[in-house]
Amino acid sequence: MGMRPIAAQWFEILTPREDLTRALRCLAGTGAVELQTHSQATSRTQLPDLHSGLEAYGELSRRYGDWWPAPEPQPVETASEPAQQLAAALQVLEGWVRDAAPVIAELQNTQRMRHDLETLRQAISVEDDRLPDLHQLASSGPYLAGRLYVVPMEAEIQQVPPSVLLQPVRTETKRFLFAVGETVQIEMLDEYLTTLKARPLELPRWLPGEPAEAVAAIDKRMADADDTVARLEEKLHQTHEDHGLATALGSLRLLDWYVTHVPELPVTERFAWITGWTSDPDAEKVDARLHDSGVNYLLRLSEPPADVARPMVLRNPPWARPFELFSALLGTPGDQDVDPSRIVAFLAPLMFGYMFGDVGQGAVLLAVGLTLRKKLPVLALLVPGGLSAILFGFVFGSVFGNEHLIPALWVHPIEEPIPVLAASLIFGFLVVTLGLALDAHQCHWRGDDMEFWGARLGLPMTYFGILFAIVFTIVPAGRWPIQPAWGIWYAMLGTVWFIVGYGLRGRPEALPAAGNAAGEYIETVLQLLVNTISFVRVGAFALAHGGLSAAIVGMADGMQSMAAKAAVMTLGNALIIGLEGLVVSIQTTRLVLFEFFIRFLRSSARSFKPLPSPDDEAPGKQRRES
Numbered sequence: 001m002g003m004r005p006i007a008a009q010w011f012e013i014l015t016p017r018e019d020l021t022r023a024l025r026c027l028a029g030t031g032a033v034e035l036q037t038h039s040q041a042t043s044r045t046q047l048p049d050l051h052s053g054l055e056a057y058g059e060l061s062r063r064y065g066d067w068w069p070a071p072e073p074q075p076v077e078t079a080s081e082p083a084q085q086l087a088a089a090l091q092v093l094e095g096w097v098r099d100a101a102p103v104i105a106e107l108q109n110t111q112r113m114r115h116d117l118e119t120l121r122q123a124i125s126v127e128d129d130r131l132p133d134l135h136q137l138a139s140s141g142p143y144l145a146g147r148l149y150v151v152p153m154e155a156e157i158q159q160v161p162p163s164v165l166l167q168p169v170r171t172e173t174k175r176f177l178f179a180v181g182e183t184v185q186i187e188m189l190d191e192y193l194t195t196l197k198a199r200p201l202e203l204p205r206w207l208p209g210e211p212a213e214a215v216a217a218i219d220k221r222m223a224d225a226d227d228t229v230a231r232l233e234e235k236l237h238q239t240h241e242d243h244g245l246a247t248a249l250g251s252l253r254l255l256d257w258y259v260t261h262v263p264e265l266p267v268t269e270r271f272a273w274i275t276g277w278t279s280d281p282d283a284e285k286v287d288a289r290l291h292d293s294g295v296n297y298l299l300r301l302s303e304p305p306a307d308v309a310r311p312m313v314l315r316n317p318p319w320a321r322p323f324e325l326f327s328a329l330l331g332t333p334g335d336q337d338v339d340p341s342r343i344v345a346f347l348a349p350l351m352f353g354y355m356f357g358d359v360g361q362g363a364v365l366l367a368v369g370l371t372l373r374k375k376l377p378v379l380a381l382l383v384p385g386g387l388s389a390i391l392f393g394f395v396f397g398s399v400f401g402n403e404h405l406i407p408a409l410w411v412h413p414i415e416e417p418i419p420v421l422a423a424s425l426i427f428g429f430l431v432v433t434l435g436l437a438l439d440a441h442q443c444h445w446r447g448d449d450m451e452f453w454g455a456r457l458g459l460p461m462t463y464f465g466i467l468f469a470i471v472f473t474i475v476p477a478g479r480w481p482i483q484p485a486w487g488i489w490y491a492m493l494g495t496v497w498f499i500v501g502y503g504l505r506g507r508p509e510a511l512p513a514a515g516n517a518a519g520e521y522i523e524t525v526l527q528l529l530v531n532t533i534s535f536v537r538v539g540a541f542a543l544a545h546g547g548l549s550a551a552i553v554g555m556a557d558g559m560q561s562m563a564a565k566a567a568v569m570t571l572g573n574a575l576i577i578g579l580e581g582l583v584v585s586i587q588t589t590r591l592v593l594f595e596f597f598i599r600f601l602r603s604s605a606r607s608f609k610p611l612p613s614p615d616d617e618a619p620g621k622q623r624r625e626s
Contacts, residue, residue, distance in 0.1 A: 003342060004445065005312040007335045008034065008277035008608050010304035011286065015297040020272040021082055023297060024262055025254070026289045027274070028611045033286060035276040035611055037265060038305050050259050053086045057252050060093055067104055069240050071249035082258060085251050092248035100239045107232040114225035120201055121218045123148060123176040124211045126169050132178055134214050138203035145186040148201045149177040155196040161185035257614035277304075279313040279608055310335075311608040320345045322380040326592050331603025336445045338438045338600060345384070347431060347596065348588050353388025354424065355541035355584045357413075358549065360400035361577050362389025385585075396542075400573050401549030413539075413546040421539035428535025428595070429467065432528060435599025436460045442600060455505060458498025458521070463528045465491030495521065531595040538591070541584055548576055 011033075015023045027033040061068075124134060137146035151157070153175050160166060164181030177198070179189060190200065208214045240246065266273045278286055283301055290297050304310060312332050314324055316339070323344040333339050356362065362385075369382030393399065397408025413420045436459065443452040468487030499517045506513020552572030556565045 002315075003339050005314055005333045005335055005337065005339050005605070006279075006281070007310040008279055008313050009281055009283065009301055010310075011276060011278050011283055012300045012302060013274040013290075013297050015272055015274065015295060017270060017272050019295045019297070020265070020274075021085070021254070021258065022293060023272075023274060023290060023295045024258065024611075025614065026293045026295060027286065028257075028261075028613045030278075030280070030285050030289050031610050031613075032278050032280045033276055033611050034278075034311060034609050035262060035274070036308060038275050038308060050082060050086055050255060053090055054252070054256055054259060056090060057093065057256070060097065064097065064100070064104065067100070067236065068249060069246045071253045072246040073250055082255055086255050089248040089251040089255070092243055092245065093252075096239060096243040096245050096248075099243070100236060103232055103236050103239065107229065107236065110225050110228045110232065114222055114229070116201055117218050117222050117225065119150060119174070120148070120203075121215060121222075122171055122174060123150075123169055123201070124214050124218075126171060131169070131211055132167060132180065133209040134203070134207045134211065135205075135209035137178065137180060138205050138207045140180065141183070143183060144180060145183040146203060147177075147179045147186055147190070148203055149179065149193055149198045150201060151175045151177050151193065151198045152196065155198065157193070157196070159192050161188050164189055254614045257612070261611055276611075277311055277608065279610070309606055312605040313608045314339050314341065316341045322377070323348060325378065325381070326589065327597070327601065327603065328607070329589075329593060330597060330601060332605045332607040333601065333603055334605035337442060337602050337604070340438070340597065340601065343434070344592055348381075348592055349384040349388035350427075351538055351588045351591060352385040352584055353390075353392040354427075354538055355587065356385075356389045356545055356581065357392030357396040357542060358398045358401065358545070358576075359390050359393030359406070361573060361581075362386045362391075362393055364573075364577055365389060365581065396546070398546070398549060400569065401552050401576065403546075403550070403553075413542045414550055417539075417543050420542050421536055424535050424537075424539030424542070425532070427538065428532045431535065431591075431596050432463070432531050432599065433460070435596050436463070436528075439600040442602075451505070455498055455501025455517070458494040458496070458501060459524055459528070461494025461497060462491045462521075462525055463494075465489070465494060466525075466529065467532075527598070531598070534595050535591065537587060541587060545576070545580060545584075548580065552576065 013023065013027075027035075124131065132146075137148075140146040155175075157166075157177075161181060162185075164179055164185050167178040169176040169178065177193075179186060181189070193200075206217065208217055280286055283299060287299055290299070312334060314333075316324060320342045323341045324339075326344050326348065327333060327340055353362070356365075364386070365382045366386030366389075369379050369386055373380035373383065394406065395408065395410045396413055397403050397406050398412075399405045403412050403414075411419055440452045440456070443449060443456065465487040468490065469484040470487075472482050472487065473484045498521050499514050502517035503510045503514030506516075552569065552575075555572065556568040559565045559568055
């Protein structure tokens with residue numbers, strides 16, 4: 001596996017129409033296929049015929065989806081013609097709805113009743129002698145009415161009818177309001193409290209008057225409700241089994257995937273034509289998967305049509321794949337571009353660790369990356385970043401901001417800032433030089449070596465010459481028998497090389513070509529110098545990190561108690577890890593994108609997007625989101 005992206009291979013598969021769904025499932029299972037329709041056939045699969053049925057499925061999903069079991073993945077060998085499969089699955093759903101709808105309605109009512117009983121129990125369990133007689137309150141009427149409301153904790157009750165008596169009750173989490181008064185005025189209170197988002201609770205007539213007896217009666221009713229819920233859930237589960245609901249839902253999930261991800265495919269009366277791209281150069285994985293599933297097919301690899309763009313496949317080892325994110329921010333490298341993921345896998349952690357050098361804080365980032373990288377893949381970047389921070393923590397002698405626990409293997413940034421800044425500048429020179437080298441390599445891949453040797457070589461000549469002159473101007477005279485003027489002459493030679501080279505390549509329009517080259521040359525040389533100087537910020541952030549750490553340690557030392565010292569150190573390090581860790585990550589990304597990639601990366605291609613497996617998606621997900 002090299003650093004050059006590989007163009008995906010075009011494939012064509014001919015399969016009987018009855019095997020189409022099975023073939024598509026097999027292709028999705030390989031993770032190595034992207035579909036793209038390209039045919040002159042006049043007939044195409046009529047996917048819109050499936051939409052009306054899937055819309056009915058979507059409506060049922062919105063109404064009953066919370067009660068459905070998990071869809072059962074469909075074996076490849078059971079896949080049939082899509083329209084027949086859809087009709088059979090919808091028939092199962094309709095039969096299930098007829099039997100399950102009454103059970104679900106009763107189950108919902110029972111659960112709602114039990115929830116209200118539990119809330120009522122909380123209201124009357126409060127130890128308060130002022131509670132009204134619950135039985136009389138529930139049995140009031142027709143001229144008097146009694147109510148119990150659940151009121152939001154923050155609500156302010158300001159408008160109360162004059163003849164209504166109120167008794168507020170509070171628990172730790174809820175606020176209740178008992179009310180009794182004339183029926184007309186209680187109805188007015190209902191309307192007013194509704195505007196405050198209060199909710200009335202039904203007071204059942206069987207409720208005893210004394211709170212203790214009422215609690216016992218409610219507990220018995222809740223136990224009966226629990227038994228009823230368990231019985232209804234078991235009945236609903238049996239209904240699932242009787243109708244084969246999980247299998248039908250698996251079929252519908254497959255068809256929903258089919259409509260969402262599969263483009264219109266050219267067909268004849270008997271055959272379907274599947275075309276697209278595979279990341280498997282010889283299609284061996286695709287061929288084996290189709291063969292093992294028993295699909296009837298003919299597979300052919302060929303050159304792609306002239307009017308379609310080839311997707312690019314990046315072939316990186318596992319340790320470099322998280323760093324594909326950086327080049328993806330600008331696009332996808334083409335087959336004549338360098339895939340810089342492996343290089344960035346070293347450069348980005350080095351810059352991050354240098355700016356965030358601390359053994360303890362780096363260990364925290366490492367632990368976070370190892371813990372959360374499966375849930376949030378981008379956090380896998382914290383693993384090499386944390387390791388690098390630990391390494392530079394030993395280099396700078398810093399543990400959770402304290403520079404007195406371990407000796408520095410090199411320097412403490414705050415005490416000796418010049419070497420820290422100088423090292424970052426040298427690092428910037430090496431990174432920019434690497435970018436120029438990769439640009440030269442891409443010229444070779446494009447088959448245009450003469451563009452580099454005959455013209456573009458002038459850029460690195462000028463860059464090296466200017467830096468040579470600057471360095472040996474700074475170095476004290478007499479230490480080296482070298483003259484800064486040598487660098488100036490070398491830079492001038494690079495200038496001539498670049499402008500004249502492009503002028504000669506532009507013949508017979510040599511003069512305009514040389515003028516354009518001169519403008520490009522001035523802009524690019526200035527960019528190279530600015531790119532190099534920009535890396536000084538790596539050292540500057542290392543100094544800032546050291547300064548902030550020193551401030552945190554100083555504040556902790558000023559505290560009298562050990563608890564206060566520990567609190568300051570904990571909160572201070574949390575601040576550094578969260579805030580400065582984010583800022584350093586942004587700076588690392590900026591340097592990689594705009595100081596390194598700008599030298600060579602074109603990102604003119606499109607990425608390979610494999611067909612997802614139907615078993616990896618929630619049923620109806622794509623359709624409901626749309």
